[in-house]
Amino acid sequence: MRKIILPILIIFIVSVLLCSCGEKTSQEPQEPVVSSSAVGTPGAPIQLRALIGDWNTTASTDEARKAYYEKKMMEWAKANPDVYIEIDVIPGGTTAQAMTKLITAASAGNPHDFANIDSQWVGNFHEAGVLTSIDDFLPDSEKSQYFDFTKAVTERDGKLYNLWAETGTLLYYYNKNYTKEAPKTWNDIFSLSEKIHASEETVTPFLTPAKGTAAAFCFLPFYWAQGAILFDPSDNFKPVFGKGGNRQAMIDSFTFIQEIIDTGATVPEIVGYEHKELQAEALAGRVATMIAGSWVASALDETWGYTSLPMQKEQQSSNITGGWTFGFLAQDDKKLQAAVDFVQAVYTSEDAMAERLPLHGYIPTRKDLFDREEFSTPFYKQIYKELEVGSARPATSLYPVVESLIEESIGKIISGETNIESLVDKMYQEVLSQYNEMQ
Amino acid sequence: MLQLKRIHKNRWILIWMLPVVTVLALFYLIPLLDAIRLSFTNERIGSSNFSYTLRSYTKVLTDPDLLIVLRNTLVFVVFTVFFQLFLGLLVGLLLETRLKGMGLLKVAMITAWVVPGVIAGITWNLLYSSAAWGVINNTIEFFGIERISFMTQPTWALTATIITNIWRGTGFSGIMQYGALRQIDPQLYEAASIDGATTMQRFFKVTLPLLKPMLMINLILITISTVNTYDAIWSLTQGGPGIATTVLSLQTYKTTFLRLQIGQGAVYAVLMILSSTIFTIIYLRKLKEQ
Numbered sequence: 001m002r003k004i005i006l007p008i009l010i011i012f013i014v015s016v017l018l019c020s021c022g023e024k025t026s027q028e029p030q031e032p033v034v035s036s037s038a039v040g041t042p043g044a045p046i047q048l049r050a051l052i053g054d055w056n057t058t059a060s061t062d063e064a065r066k067a068y069y070e071k072k073m074m075e076w077a078k079a080n081p082d083v084y085i086e087i088d089v090i091p092g093g094t095t096a097q098a099m100t101k102l103i104t105a106a107s108a109g110n111p112h113d114f115a116n117i118d119s120q121w122v123g124n125f126h127e128a129g130v131l132t133s134i135d136d137f138l139p140d141s142e143k144s145q146y147f148d149f150t151k152a153v154t155e156r157d158g159k160l161y162n163l164w165a166e167t168g169t170l171l172y173y174y175n176k177n178y179t180k181e182a183p184k185t186w187n188d189i190f191s192l193s194e195k196i197h198a199s200e201e202t203v204t205p206f207l208t209p210a211k212g213t214a215a216a217f218c219f220l221p222f223y224w225a226q227g228a229i230l231f232d233p234s235d236n237f238k239p240v241f242g243k244g245g246n247r248q249a250m251i252d253s254f255t256f257i258q259e260i261i262d263t264g265a266t267v268p269e270i271v272g273y274e275h276k277e278l279q280a281e282a283l284a285g286r287v288a289t290m291i292a293g294s295w296v297a298s299a300l301d302e303t304w305g306y307t308s309l310p311m312q313k314e315q316q317s318s319n320i321t322g323g324w325t326f327g328f329l330a331q332d333d334k335k336l337q338a339a340v341d342f343v344q345a346v347y348t349s350e351d352a353m354a355e356r357l358p359l360h361g362y363i364p365t366r367k368d369l370f371d372r373e374e375f376s377t378p379f380y381k382q383i384y385k386e387l388e389v390g391s392a393r394p395a396t397s398l399y400p401v402v403e404s405l406i407e408e409s410i411g412k413i414i415s416g417e418t419n420i421e422s423l424v425d426k427m428y429q430e431v432l433s434q435y436n437e438m439q
Numbered sequence: 440m441l442q443l444k445r446i447h448k449n450r451w452i453l454i455w456m457l458p459v460v461t462v463l464a465l466f467y468l469i470p471l472l473d474a475i476r477l478s479f480t481n482e483r484i485g486s487s488n489f490s491y492t493l494r495s496y497t498k499v500l501t502d503p504d505l506l507i508v509l510r511n512t513l514v515f516v517v518f519t520v521f522f523q524l525f526l527g528l529l530v531g532l533l534l535e536t537r538l539k540g541m542g543l544l545k546v547a548m549i550t551a552w553v554v555p556g557v558i559a560g561i562t563w564n565l566l567y568s569s570a571a572w573g574v575i576n577n578t579i580e581f582f583g584i585e586r587i588s589f590m591t592q593p594t595w596a597l598t599a600t601i602i603t604n605i606w607r608g609t610g611f612s613g614i615m616q617y618g619a620l621r622q623i624d625p626q627l628y629e630a631a632s633i634d635g636a637t638t639m640q641r642f643f644k645v646t647l648p649l650l651k652p653m654l655m656i657n658l659i660l661i662t663i664s665t666v667n668t669y670d671a672i673w674s675l676t677q678g679g680p681g682i683a684t685t686v687l688s689l690q691t692y693k694t695t696f697l698r699l700q701i702g703q704g705a706v707y708a709v710l711m712i713l714s715s716t717i718f719t720i721i722y723l724r725k726l727k728e729q
Contacts, residue, residue: 096696103485128485269569271680272590277570284571404697411681415593
């Protein structure tokens with residue numbers, strides 16, 4: 001027995017001694033560190049916890065992006081020796097799980113001090129009452145730079161809660177070999193389709209994503225362009241898409257999806273297509289026109305042009321904006337100031353956005369960037385135009401429900417469901433019943 | 440008195456079992472009970488207000504989509520389990536022949552089994568896709584056959600999902616049955632041969648009866664894992680087109696994480712537990728009868 005106890009005792013004593021030595025050294029000044037799990041000076045008096053998408057940290061698999069984050073974070077860490085940020089990363093493709101986990105932790109009183117929040121999830125955080133206003137920590141000159149569409153999400157009752165770090169929008173791409181000018185209306189798409197079918201070309205006249213979150217993302221501009229809304233922000237975000245003109249606009253938008261399938265303007269395979277499949281189809285020369293994300297433009301050659309989305313009527317215009325924000329959940333002023341400073345330095349200041357966004361292929365959310373030479377190209381001029389008419393996805397926790405129901409309905413229509421009115425009414429009843437339960 | 444003595448006598452067994460019992464209670468029993476509790480609430484993720492009610496049950500049970508989801512689940516489970524078991528048996532028998540290259544087959548089987556569901560879904564998506572990169576469609580088109588819309592037609596989409604899951608699970612089933620086959624005493628085959636039994640008779644009269652206990656255990660494990668499958672389906676079809684490939688596990692995920700209705704999500708989870716339990720009871724009864 002002694003033979004076992006003695007070595008254990010020695011190991012224990014040595015461990016205790018080593019630990020106590022470690023404590024002594026931790027009191028000495030330490031060098032700042034930058035990694036995917038921490039930024040700042042260990043042992044600093046202000047300690048923060050952050051939740052950030054891995055693509056926005058040094059965990060990025062892209063070398064140029066990784067180098068950017070290492071450089072910017074180290075600069076910030078050296079300039080702020082009194083702050084240490086412990087980072088948890090959101091793995092790509094786990095948005096829903098990460099957001100629900102964060103809301104649950106925040107509601108239970110144990111949130112991160114600041115976090116990357118998908119713009120479509122911000123409403124959930126507002127409703128849970130877990131976000132803290134950052135009005136006192138950011139100068140007005142900075143706040144005023146953001147596009148109007150951001151305010152519907154980042155502001156509540158005139159107070160600023162989030163900083164929208166990057167966005168993406170939609171463009172209508174057209175192959176100049178098939179049409180010199182892009183169709184402007186839905187009828188123009190049908191005309192082009194007839195022309196292409198008559199010429200016995202094997203290309204698909206028109207594609208739009210109909211799978212996953214991309215389905216609703218590419219569908220909603222058709223609906224909004226008709227002057228319709230999903231929720232009424234002045235009535236506590238009550239769902240209104242099943243009533244009057246809104247209901248008709250929803251029916252018309254779904255009918256357009258049905259007609260592009262029935263007329264052969266598109267193929268039923270779109271139900272399995274997101275943006276990346278459309279990009280592949282374009283590169284393979286199998287499509288004449290398509291609605292896809294602004295980030296697809298860089299992959300296409302000069303045979304492709306881009307313009308605003310085709311709408312029901314020529315005078316209509318609309319677009320949608322996605323992307324991620326930073327939300328602030330800390331209650332302590334020092335922590336909030338440190339968090340805002342960090343986010344500004346690495347992600348949202350004019351210089352940070354100018355350097356960072358092109359690395360990712362993201363679009364700026366600040367107007368002042370478009371005054372710079374590198375953001376004055378024809379592409380960015382088109383993007384500016386789109387952002388001016390762009391809308392954010394409504395900042396209510398019921399939006400993800402509507403999004404999921406739109407995706408399901410589009411799938412049903414493509415699979416042959418013909419009763420669109422009943423689909424719209426069912427969607428509306430489902431969302432309204434959830435709204436009533438929440439009140 | 441007698442019971443106290445027995446407890447005293449077995450106190451060390453109880454102490455050694457305590458960590459396992461604690462882990463089971465903490466990570467299995469309590470979450471299970473909590474899921475059942477949640478199913479009797481109208482709780483929503485992010486909202487602290489909820490009440491105990493049967494409304495989640497009435498909403499789920501009166502939803503017309505539930506019948507489609509249950510039908511999808513039944514088709515998915517029955518076909519997956521049957522083919523995983525049948526093909527697993529063939530693989531087991533093939534491995535038992537100890538022909539050249541069987542080592543490679545074993546590695547291939549295990550690889551398919553250890554591949555995470557999400558990766559399996561993405562890989563098969565690349566194979567089935569109708570887009571420019573769709574491997575199967577490009578191949579059949581090369582041979583002059585018309586492209587197949589695997590992901591567009593509801594029946595094709597469900598079939599594609601089932602094939603993916605069969606591919607994933609056959610390795611596990613095959614290895615299990617190969618292990619059981621190796622336990623069969625070769626003398627039994629010799630005796631059967633001396634009695635004049637043909638190869639088929641040896642299979643049906645010796646191999647199959649002795650494999651039955653393992654087949655039953657395999658059946659239970661495969662059924663439970665198939666009922667719980669959601670990752671491969673999510674990355675392959677996301678439950679679409681419409682809800683054509685939405686099974687109970689996926690509906691639980693969608694209701695909980697996309698629609699944030701954790702109360703209704705818990706109802707679907709309870710339905711999953713019930714269906715797994717029903718399948719298991721049927722199998723265990725069959726096993727007992729035999």
